Amino acid sequence: MKKAVIVILLMLLLTGCWDRLPLRNLNLVDIAGLDVDEKSGDVVLDYVVTKLTGTGQGEGEPHSKTTELRGPSLVEAVGQGAFIEQGPFIAINTGIYLMSEKFASHYPFRELAFLLKAPYTSINTPVIVLEGSVSKFLKSKSDTNKPFAKNLKNFVLLLNTNGIIPNVSMMQLILSHVEPLEDLAIPVLKQSDSEMELDGALLFRQGKNSGAKLSREQIGMWMFLSGKAKGWQKFTGHLPIKDDSGNDIDYGFSVRKGDSKIIIHPESSGLPKVNIEVKLKINVFEIGEEVHILKSDYVNRMESELSSHLQKKAVDTIKTLQKANCDILGIGKQIKAFHPDTWKSLDWRQDFPRMSIEPKFDVQILNADTK
């Protein structure tokens, strides 16, 4: 009896006294919007919080509410959260950081470093750039009842899992400014009609916006070159040659297996030469043949056509990267790791744009039908 009383009394202690956070006071943030106000230059921080209403009937209706905070810097904007109606605004579990292009190009990311030290902040959350004004976009969306925040979150995660473009987390972005070899490409979304779509990727050099952008096609090339292309993504286009009856040859394929290898050839004088060997094993579902039986010699011809076609596009992409001085392919890392002596003789930021980088594609079509 005595023991039971003690146990029951002890249970009162287990509830916690100082640090309990009642669920109703927490804000599970779907989107944290980061923007810069055009007129005042203030940082505008929008939290989109979705709550369920009317849960008495069925599963309830999701209702997104946007809370806007402003301040001369992001920390100060966050600080304003203490004074608002629901306040103190305890934001946890952020789904996406959505920043405007203006914010991405003007705001120094090392000032975001406080996020790393703040407990309960989500630092593994993907960062996305949105074309246009984020605060206007969120305002226009939050009045509608559609669960847009959830959809957007899903869309961003799917881009990553389907191998279309890798996500960049807030932690990666913040830490990239101290690491000269950690250049990033952050996905850019834009609004078309009422849907969101991937527009390209903004190139970041050591945590700073380089201003250059990869197009959707170039993102695909980047995925090939870094050996990450796989999954559900379908690559389509047309070859620069005509078939027997004078029609364009369209192609469509998905990658079963994609490998890439960066090979460095150090030169006794001058910059090292870089080759990137890409091996693609693909399944084609369209390659210009009208009858859907792929013969071996036709397949061989198309393999080499496709290789040289993709190679040309890859050269283009590499040029864009070199022009932006943004090494997202990890060539610097490769030289530093495997050719330390060559690395010592280089001035990376000076030399990367001038280096000779040649891609070499080897495409193999897996689904040939007959010999």
Add this chain to the structure above:
Amino acid sequence: MDQMIHLEKISLNQLVCLVILTQVGVHVLKMPYDESRNAGYDSWLSILIGGLIAQAAIWIIYELGKRYPDRSLPQYISAIVGRPLGFILNFLIAAFFVESSLMVVVSYTDVINRWVLFRTPWIVLIGVSFIIIAYISSSTLRSIATITQTLMLMFLICFAIIFISGMGKGDWRHFLPVGTHGIGAILKDSFPAIWAYSGYELLLFVFPFLKYHKKKDILIAMSVANAFTTLFYVSIAVIVTYNFSESQLKSIPEPMIFILRKFNWPVVQSLDILFMTIWVSMVAVTGYVYLYLSARFLAFVGSKEIRNHTLLVWILTIVCFVVGLWGSDRQWLLRFTSYHDKATGIFTVIVPTLLFLTALVRRKAAGG
């Protein structure tokens, strides 16, 4: 008391658990920050070397204990260095152990206070920790060993959590080229690693209370424990280096916390907080083992053994609690840490070595 402890011997299995869990503590969260100041991405080599140095110290302690297999260090110390010096050394070693216990509790409370419980007053955190630790260390060595054996399961869970969250996005090229920082830098950084390995010195006390067939088995058990800890530390260094490059590591003093926060799983939010909560039990082991040892050494400071172990433990706890109240000031804590590191080097490596050499010389003199 003496007789009671003699009756309650602990198995070598329990010894292994005791040593491993006393070795691992708060430092895991910081690893390999201190070890990469000079050695950079070669820090895993420094940590490996630290493990080898610890192994050497274990061998010395074993050789020392082998000479007096039925007594523990506080009892035979006077036979080596003479009475007054023996008492002084006993007192100093007791002071070092109680300081270690205080250190580990205060540094972990600091971690908890910064990442999990922000609003809970410092005095409450410190108080609750010390009450738990004191309660356990006031019991017999056998009970302590049994509790520790049970907590081993928690440790394995933590090991799994670290591995799960450490994999994923990373780059093996962060390790290359191996060894470019030079052997000097790597050796220099193996010193902070030695401090992380401390815990094996409990053999100084527990030697006569072990169940064994051959004396050699003790050395084997100790080596197994140390090898396991080395493996654990090196894998942490490898995981951290896989995730962060050298220049990134410079700006994150607690890399393990960031790696734990990286993990994204819809079922469990904030794996870091879950980990830190489970890890409390690992830190508690280090705390209560040291507190126990301190009380046992203190019991032999006078010419007559003080038999009331529980009383000694609680007196030491009150002292720790009062001093620990200053720990909320991080500046103080950092100064304390640097002092503690030096003390650890002296008491876990230098003192046993000197004692061993003295015993060797004496034996020779007596024999010759």
